[in-house]
Amino acid sequence: METATPIFVRNEMLGPKEPPTSQRGVVKWFRENLFSTPLNSILTVIGVAFVYLVLKTVVPWVWNGVWTASSLSECRQIIAETLGPDSHAACWAMIAERWKQFIYGFYPMDSYWRPTLAFALMFVALAPVLYFGIRHINVRMVGAVGVLLMIALWGLGTDGAHIGLALVLMAALTAVAWVAPKKLVWLTLLYPAIGFFLLWGGSVWGPVGALLGFVILAFVWLGLQRQVGVVVAGGIALITAAVWWLSVQTHVTGALHAAMPIGLPPVRSDQFGGFLLAFVIGVTAIAASLPIGILLALGRRSDMFLIKTMSVGFIEFVRGVPLITMLFVASLLLQYFLPPQTNFDLILRVIILVTLFSAAYIAEVIRGGLAALPRGQYEAADALGLDYWQAQRLIIMPQALKISIPGIVSSFIGLFKDTTLVALVGLADPLQGITKIARADINWKGIYWEPYLFVGLIFFACCFSMSRYSMYLERKLKRDHR
Amino acid sequence: MAYVADAPKETFRLSMLIYDTRYRSITIQVIVLILALLFVGWLADNTIKNLAAKDKDINFSFLWNRAGYDIGQQLIPYTNDSTHSRAAVVGLLNTLVVAFFGCIFATILGVFAGVLRLSNNWVVSRIMTVYVETFRNVPLLLWIILSFTILSEVTSPPNAFRLTDEMIASGQEPAASMLFNDSVAITNRGTDIPWPLLERPMGGAEFAGVPINFAVVISLLLLAASVYVARRNSQRARKTQEETGERPVVWWQNLLVVVLPVAAFLAWRGFHLEYPELKGFNFRGGLSIAHSFTALLIALSLYTGAFIAEAVRAGILAISKGQTEAAYALGIRPGRTMRLVVLPQALRVIIPPLISQYLNLTKNTTLGMAISYLDLKGTLGGITLNQTGRELECMMLMMGIYLILSLIISSVMNAFNAAVKLKER
Known part of the structure; x- marks a missing residue:
């Protein structure tokens, strides 16, 4: 029997065909994202035209800017000569001449290495906190900060001895970050004293004495908290430390200074200005307001009536008044509330009030995080037999803080932006204070875009x-996995 | 055999105040109370000592003394012969007017930017992202100062608008010209806009120092009455629709009811716009708005608008995609889906952050100080404070007023929130 053999049998599958040209690649993207409907097409055209117009004005203005001139009129003259009479261009020469003042305010020029080093060390101190002691990130960060610091110090014309000192320090810190990344936390703990010493100068024993107070506080607290509970132990430790700070410390540090006078030339607070001031106020207030905010949030959710009332009263009062009024309280009213003849630094007063202000906002953010935790978490902690502070530390806070990260960070951003307001009580912040001084200079009268752009x-x-x-x-x- | 009926009764020992959790909280509260009282007492004692040392007392009678300074923008009549308290009220009204318009503009801007940021259109959403990120990450003070500087330094002086005979003869144009068909003039002194006036004004009366214009009162009453009638008309239409299934067309009736009476009244009194005109060295007529007000309003609206845009975006993203898909499945177009399905639900998520943005905006009006806008901070907490030297009284009064203002705004907005919130059970 004869079997019919088919003439053609396809042995292999056909490869998939490319989609039609209108359904792939750039064309598809354009159709979906730019011209999906007539209205969208119009919007796209308007948007592109808008962007084109903005760029057409801004890019040449920035690009053709003049970098070397001694006054605005000279700047304009150079622009008129090179680009034609009616053209506009930026006058970056003003920034080139004044940038140090924008950054450091009136800080003594030969000491510029001190705030620069303090700024660099801040990142090293932050590294273990920000990246949880992950070795490779820490090493990279510390190393990069070290290299940038060297470049900055060299650019500022610092003398060799200080560059050498900074080089040794940064090399040592990089080594620590490599060998034992978790140990960098010690720098974080010491940083407030180091930063204070570098910025304000004076005798080294003052910050050391203040640190010793914290050491005393920690020891007393650790020794007592098993016996009398966290809160009472905290109270006793605070009182001991306060006794040290208020009455013992000055004698000890005075004696030490007489024996070993080590220190840096002191810098007065009114010499601080520009971004240095913004960073000093911002970073200190950010670091101090988080713990206070946590305590306030816990206080607001506490079962103890009195604590709750006081926390609510404080938070609502602070959130109800503008920051400026708080700053004016710092500059005008604090002198009434403190014992006669106490007169401390305006920067410190401002930092205290800004910290309290920001703490109230952070307390509300954290309260939101606490409220978002399911009730079961609290009950589970109770069921495990954890006491209040253990439950907070191990179960509640890690979750609540995680939920409130976006809110906390946006409070921090708000706080950092609000440091510009200190100009209104007479401090030289970069925006109002320094820019005003620069614009009042007869050479640069009438300049406005450039300084504001730079600061912004x-x-x-x-x-x-x-x-x-x-x-x-x-x-x-x-x-x-939501 | 003796049974122990109860657990042995524990006698109260002093150490239980610390070790027993039942009593510990009372101990802590008592200690805190004592410490708080001591602290307050210490502050009060210091204040009394300091006041005595400076030979001062706490006395609010300065509020009824002559202020002696001028305020550029005044919503109620004020001269430098008025009292400090009246200056404070003028300042408070200036705060409120900026806050009011700022909230409106910021909301409009924020809703547009927030919705457009989620648009399918790549270009538009990118532009909105740039707007939001730029304004959110740069201090508000910079925007205020920058807009003020630009307004007052880029614009021309009034005499640049002048058209002299020689210029006409030689066919020259003046260096600057008015906008919008010669009705708005932006000079380096301020913005001049047309202002409505009546040819036959109706007079007015003064009530508690606030002048009341009868024509405005009558117009408002007429408007309220017409709106009431229009709403009744709409209700009737809805009723007809429910009964017969057909809705009578009433929109033009409503429009006529609302517009006609007020328009007729105003026409009867001779309503016209007064345009600003260049007379002498400055523009006269119309309403002159100081640049400090305009700059503050622009900066506050743009800045807060960026924050509101973020709140709106978060609110829209919080509505599940199923809602949009369900609306599309019903054949509703994207624009109407947004308006009828997504936004009403998102509103519930948006309102709480919106409240705090309104509060922030109101508090941020104090930054007007940097450009000499005389709000409450500028009058009571600024010039009055400096002139009288009464820091304690002025600051307490001012903080109290801001606190009350914040409480009022948040309670009004909370009531609104309760009204639109999803009603469950």
Whole structure:
């Protein structure tokens, strides 16, 4: 029997065909994202035209800017000569001439290495906190900070001895970050004293004495908390430390200074200004307001009536008044509330009030985080037999803080931006204080875009990186899969 | 055999105040109370000592003394012969007017930017992202100062608007010209806009120092009455619709009812706009708005608008995608889906952050100080304070007023929130 053999049998499958040109690649993207409907097409055209017009004005203005001139009129003359009579361009020469004042205010020029080093050390101190002692990130960060610090110090014309000192220090810190990344936390704990000493100068024994007070506080607290509970032990430790700070410390540090006078030339607070001032106020207030905010949030949710009432009263009062009034309280009213003849630094007073202000906002953010935790978490902690503070430390706070990260960081960003307000009580912040001085200079009268752009750009860089970091942290700490 | 009926009764020992959790909280509260009282007492004692040392007392009678300074923008009549308290009220009204318009503009801007940031259109959403990030990450003070500087340094002086005979003869144009068909003039002194006036004004009366214009009162009453009638008309239409299934067309009736009576009244009194005109060295007529007000309003609206945009975006993203898909499945178009399905639900998520943005905006009006806008901070907490030297009284009064203002705004907004919130059970 004859079997019919088919003439053609396809042995292999046909490869998939490419989608039609209108459904792939750039064309598809354009159709979906730019021209999906007539209205969208119109919006796209308007948007592109708008961007084009803005860029057409701004880019040449920035690009053709003049970098070397001694006054605005000279600047304009150079622009008129090179680009034609009616053209506009930026006059960056003003920034080139004044940038040190924008950054350091009236800080003594030969001591510029001190705030620069303090700024660099701040990042090293932050590294273990920000990246949880992950070795490779820490080493990279400390190393990069070290290299940038060297470049900055060299650019500022610092003398060799100080550059050498900074080089040795940064090399040692990089080594620590490599060998034992977790040990960098000690620098974090010591940083307030180091930063204070570098910025304000004076005898080294003052900050050391203040640190000793904290050591006493920690020892007393650790010794007593098993016996009398966290709160009572905290109270007793605080009283002991206060006795040390208020009455013993000055004698001890005075004697030590007489024996070993080590220190840096002191710098008065009114010489602080520019971004140095913004960072000093911002960073201190940020670091101090988080613990106070946590305590206030816990106080607000406490079962103890009195504590709750006081926390609510404080938070609502602070949130109800503008920051400026708080700053004016610092500059005008604090002198009434303190014992006669106490007169301490305006910067310190402002820092205290800004810290309290920001603590109230952070307390509300954290309260939101606490409220978002399911009731079961509290009950589980109770069932495990944990006491209040253990439950807070091990179960509640890690979760509540994680939920409130975006809110906390946006409070920090707000706080950092609000440091510009200190100009209104007479401090030389970069925006009002320094820019006003620069614009009052007869050479630069009538300049406005350039200084504000410069200051705004630095603020933008700081705040934007903070918000990006908070996104990183959110992603990193995310445990659920929503 | 003896049974122990109860656990042995524990006698109260002093150490239980610390070790027993039942009593510990009382101990702590008592200690805190004592410490707080001591602290307050210490502050009060210091204040009394300091006041005595400076030979001062706490006395609010300065509020009824002559203020002696001028305020550029005044919503109620004020001269430098008025009292400090009246200056404070003028300042408070200036705060409120900026806050009011700022909230409106910021909301409009924020809702647009927030919705457009989620648009499918790549270009538009990118532009909105740039707007939001730029304004959120740069201090408000910079925007205020920058807009004020630009307004007052870029614009031309009034005499640049002048058209002299020689210029007409030689065919020259003046260096600057008015906007919008010669009705708005932006000079380096301020913005001059047209202002409505009546040819036959109706007079007015003064009530508690506040002048009341009868024409305005009558117009408002007429408007309220017409709106009431229009709402009744709409209700009737809805009733007809429910009964017969057909809705009578009433929108033009409502429009006529609302517009006609007020328009007729105003026409009867000779309503017209007074345009600003260049007379002498400055513009006269119309309403002159100081640049400090305009700059503060622009900066506050743009800045707060960026924050509101973020709140709106978060609110919209919080509504599940299923809602949009369900609306599309019903054949509702994207624009109407947003308006009828997504936004009403998102509103519940948006309102709480919106409240805090309104509060922030109101508090941020104090930054007007940097450009000499005389709000409450500028009058009571600024010039009055400096002139009288009564820091304690002025600051206490001012903080109290801001506190009350914040409480009022948050309670009004909370009531609104309760009204639109999802009613469950």
